Amino acid sequence: MAWRPRTWRLRSRSLDTEDHTLVMGIVNVTPDSFSDGGAFIKGAAGVVDHDAAIAHAHGLIGDGADLIDVGGESTRPGALPIDDTEEIERVMPVVSALAQSGVTVSVDTSKPAVAEAAVEAGAEIINDVTGLRNPDMVRVAAETGAGVVIMHMQGVPRTMQADPTYGDVVADVRRYLVDRAEMATDAGVARDRICIDPGIGFGKTFDHNLQLLHDLKALTATPYPVLVGTSRKRFLGAVLDAGAGERKPAQRDGATAATSALAAAAGVSVVRVHNVAASVESTRIADAIVRSALRQT
Numbered sequence: 578m579a580w581r582p583r584t585w586r587l588r589s590r591s592l593d594t595e596d597h598t599l600v601m602g603i604v605n606v607t608p609d610s611f612s613d614g615g616a617f618i619k620g621a622a623g624v625v626d627h628d629a630a631i632a633h634a635h636g637l638i639g640d641g642a643d644l645i646d647v648g649g650e651s652t653r654p655g656a657l658p659i660d661d662t663e664e665i666e667r668v669m670p671v672v673s674a675l676a677q678s679g680v681t682v683s684v685d686t687s688k689p690a691v692a693e694a695a696v697e698a699g700a701e702i703i704n705d706v707t708g709l710r711n712p713d714m715v716r717v718a719a720e721t722g723a724g725v726v727i728m729h730m731q732g733v734p735r736t737m738q739a740d741p742t743y744g745d746v747v748a749d750v751r752r753y754l755v756d757r758a759e760m761a762t763d764a765g766v767a768r769d770r771i772c773i774d775p776g777i778g779f780g781k782t783f784d785h786n787l788q789l790l791h792d793l794k795a796l797t798a799t800p801y802p803v804l805v806g807t808s809r810k811r812f813l814g815a816v817l818d819a820g821a822g823e824r825k826p827a828q829r830d831g832a833t834a835a836t837s838a839l840a841a842a843a844g845v846s847v848v849r850v851h852n853v854a855a856s857v858e859s860t861r862i863a864d865a866i867v868r869s870a871l872r873q874t
């Protein structure tokens with residue numbers, strides 16, 4: 578099927594890909610996310626430097642981000658969960674300050690209480706890496722009218738990389754996402770508020786990640802906008818370093834920009850990245866090519 582622009586309806590506004598692929602900038606206010614964990618934490622006590630996180634988010638908007646994803650709990654392999662109160666204390670000041678200044682904010686959480694508080698404070702999107710597994714999360718999404726990202730993850734972060742197995746990873750992930758989206762619409766979430774995400778690196782081997790990225794059109798052919806997050810993930814380092822000493826996550830931004838461009842060319846609506854400037858450039862090139870083909874038909 579030929580590429581077509583997508584509209585994703587959020588709580589109080591809509592985003593569309595008519596002009597370009599959307600770039601979501603990442604702000605993790607966590608001590609332990611794999612790439613930027615601890616960037617906004619001051620002192621040994623682990624106090625969050627909210628002002629630094631807010632300033633960083635504005636910098637990403639300046640670099641061309643269309644929206645900002647704020648996370649307060651690390652989802653890296655092996656991460657341990659934290660409680661609602663701690664997560665709310667970490668993310669809330671950042672969510673409300675950004676929303677008040679007009680930024681489109683997504684909250685990266687799998688906790689209904691955190692999502693509810695964030696949407697109350699102005700967040701437009703609930704980004705749930707557990708694919709709305711908690712029935713309360715479905716209720717919050719339906720009641721608030723927020724946009725939702727339903728992500729695929731096999732297992733839970735603590736153990737998800739132990740031995741992920743699939744029959745056919747592309748078909749299995751696609752079926753899961755479409756089923757979860759159906760479940761959400763049956764529970765009252767508007768269909769055009771749902772975005773789906775294959776969850777690169779979440780319960781997937783190196784080969785699973787590559788197969789999913791190779792066959793993104795299986796997802797972009799569904800009725801839902803698609804979000805893809807490859808930013809600085811380990812499989813990029815594995816390709817580049819081929820067994821040699823691994824480079825640091827922040828040295829994977831060129832690789833991330835390449836996957837962002839490929840995603841945009843496959844019709845993905847949103848790429849989620851740390852280095853916004855690099856992926857704005859690479860997706861704009863893919864966008865120009867995809868849209869120029871459209872003008873000639």
Ligand code: PMM
Binds near residue numbers: 653
């Ligand atoms: N990846 C991470 C966290 N949240 N959310 C979505 N929707 N998709 C992802 O791929 C995703 C995510 C892990 O990366 P981080 O620790 O750098 O945020």
